[in-house]
Amino acid sequence: PAPNRGPPSTLTPTANGGLAPVFKTPNARNKVQLTPGHSPLDWATLQRSGADLSGVSSLQRVTPSMLKFHNGRKGRPAWSSYQGKVYNITPYLPFHPGGEGELRRCAGKDGGKLFMEVHPWVNWENMLGECLVGIMVVE
Numbered sequence: 001p002a003p004n005r006g007p008p009s010t011l012t013p014t015a016n017g018g019l020a021p022v023f024k025t026p027n028a029r030n031k032v033q034l035t036p037g038h039s040p041l042d043w044a045t046l047q048r049s050g051a052d053l054s055g056v057s058s059l060q061r062v063t064p065s066m067l068k069f070h071n072g073r074k075g076r077p078a079w080s081s082y083q084g085k086v087y088n089i090t091p092y093l094p095f096h097p098g099g100e101g102e103l104r105r106c107a108g109k110d111g112g113k114l115f116m117e118v119h120p121w122v123n124w125e126n127m128l129g130e131c132l133v134g135i136m137v138v139e
Contacts, residue, residue, distance in 0.1 A: 032099035043095040043127075053091045053130040060134035062086040067136070071108030078107035082115060084136045087128040 047053070055077050060066075062079070067086060072078030077090040089103060096103040098118070106114050115124060 031097045034097070035094065038094045040095070040097075043092065046091070047130045051130075053088065054133050055088045055090070056133050059132065060086075061137040062134050063137055063139050065139060067110075068108050072104055078104060079133055080106045080109065080111040081136050082110070082112045082124050082128075085125075086133040086136060087124075087131040088133050089128065089131065091131060092128060 062081070067079055067081055070077050070079035070088075072090065072093075077088050078093065079086050080089050081087070089107065093100045093103055105111075115122075
């Protein structure tokens with residue numbers, strides 16, 4: 001038998017009576033189909049554009065109640081904290097490879113634990129540096 005060289009396939013009938021292989025590729029990383037203009041390269045270009053991605057005029061001291069308020073609902077921006085730094089994740093939502101819904105899970109709260117569970121190799125400071133809102137402080 002021939003060695004396995006690719007994803008498993010099955011044969012399905014074609015219009016002319018023949019059989020055509022149908023390949024099924026697994027989506028182990030649960031990536032979603034991004035809309036055109038929302039690739040990682042497009043995100044990098046937007047970061048370098050000088051556009052205001054943080055949504056604030058200067059760095060802020062963010063309390064837990066302020067973070068909870070900025071949960072991305074009712075027209076509010078979505079903020080999330082990672083190791084004591086708060087980022088406005090709203091501009092990054094359409095660029096997230098796992099989809100907006102997955103990223104919204106950490107909106108309004110500390111997303112560090114979830115982030116490290118899903119992709120600990122990614123440098124969020126590099127990814128979200130232009131979205132920095134401020135630092136976490138106590139109430």
